[in-house]
Amino acid sequence: MKACLKCKYLTDKDRCPICNSEVSENWRGLLIVLDPLRSEIAKKVKIDIKGKYALSVK
Numbered sequence: 001m002k003a004c005l006k007c008k009y010l011t012d013k014d015r016c017p018i019c020n021s022e023v024s025e026n027w028r029g030l031l032i033v034l035d036p037l038r039s040e041i042a043k044k045v046k047i048d049i050k051g052k053y054a055l056s057v058k
């Protein structure tokens, strides 16, 4: 799994399927968002698409 440098979305592709930014294998932490509209954490990190996200990406 790799994480998008911009939106932190986790993917196995070479580019983020959401924002088309570069991805990195150097990420930590896992955030699973099932219901972005109701999740306080998702609001805080501005996630509006459900999926798996990294907490930090370098």
Ligand SMILES: [Zn+2]
Pocket (backbone or CB within 6 Å): 004, 005, 006, 007, 008, 009, 016, 017, 018, 019, 020, 021
């Ligand atoms: Zn992205």
